[in-house]
Amino acid sequence: MNRGNGYPEPLAVPGGDRQSPVDIAVKKSVFDAELKPLVTSYDPHTCQQIWNNGYSFLVEYDDTKDKNTLTGGPLQDQFRLCQFHFHWGETNEWGSEHTVDRRLFPAEVLPHYHLIMKFNPDYCLIPVQVGKRHEGLQKLVDALPTIRHKDSIVEFNRFDPSCLLPGNINDYWTYHGSLTTPPLTESVTWIIMKQHIEVSHDQLAVFRSLLFTSAEEEVQKSMVNNFRVQQPLRGRAIRSSFTPFLQEAP
Numbered sequence: 257m258n259r260g261n262g263y264p265e266p267l268a269v270p271g272g273d274r275q276s277p278v279d280i281a282v283k284k285s286v287f288d289a290e291l292k293p294l295v296t297s298y299d300p301h302t303c304q305q306i307w308n309n310g311y312s313f314l315v316e317y318d319d320t321k322d323k324n325t326l327t328g329g330p331l332q333d334q335f336r337l338c339q340f341h342f343h344w345g346e347t348n349e350w351g352s353e354h355t356v357d358r359r360l361f362p363a364e365v366l367p368h369y370h371l372i373m374k375f376n377p378d379y380c381l382i383p384v385q386v387g388k389r390h391e392g393l394q395k396l397v398d399a400l401p402t403i404r405h406k407d408s409i410v411e412f413n414r415f416d417p418s419c420l421l422p423g424n425i426n427d428y429w430t431y432h433g434s435l436t437t438p439p440l441t442e443s444v445t446w447i448i449m450k451q452h453i454e455v456s457h458d459q460l461a462v463f464r465s466l467l468f469t470s471a472e473e474e475v476q477k478s479m480v481n482n483f484r485v486q487q488p489l490r491g492r493a494i495r496s497s498f499t500p501f502l503q504e505a506p
């Protein structure tokens with residue numbers, strides 16, 4: 257499977273037995289009736305800035321108070337949102353890190369939550385398909401040209417992350433994995449939404465106009481294919497909050 261080679265060096269750092277991303281084989285996932293619905297709560301006023309970190313763009317939130325929270329699902333505690341970011345491809349053929357039955361998405365959005373005082377992150381992954389223009393996302397798309405180069409940061413306020421959630425957040429898969437960027441730490445609870453959201457081709461084109469490189473560098477590199485290659489599941493179970501066999505055929 258050709259997923260492009262635009263990223264300078266795939267993150268082939270040797271890891272342990274619980275690495276991410278992985279493929280979700282729908283029929284092998286295990287329905288778990290104990291998985292509760294997810295509950296989110298957001299305050300758009302806590303949105304602070306957007307940052308081109310040289311790998312993606314991060315939309316960062318004030319996480320010093322319980323203003324943006326995720327509870328329920330597989331989580332024992334209340335998690336706080338600190339940032340969200342995207343991964344995307346150079347074309348609409350690929351871009352996501354996780355796949356569902358080997359199906360690649362052109363992008364995915366990752367709200368990143370954590371527990372207070374602990375390194376115990378939780379990623380809630382929402383697959384992104386190309387389709388109609390995403391009105392809620394447009395405010396962010398309009399701001400992206402101001403952080404074209406690596407290390408640029410601009411103030412960014414009042415962005416409501418709930419607009420990036422699909423209509424149904426009760427159907428998801430979950431498994432234990434790792435960060436997909438160094439240090440690849442294996443303490444991540446992954447929650448992968450079954451339902452995708454849509455953004456337009458033109459909106460994705462603005463993502464692709466960002467750069468991996470800083471303004472001083474001679475050779476500029478487009479920020480595309482910013483995903484890690486897939487990792488073996490190694491016996492881990494992927495649990496689902498819904499019964500796969502009751503769902504419509506793909």
Ligand SMILES: [Zn+2]
Nearest residue numbers: 341343366436
């Ligand atoms: Zn990521």
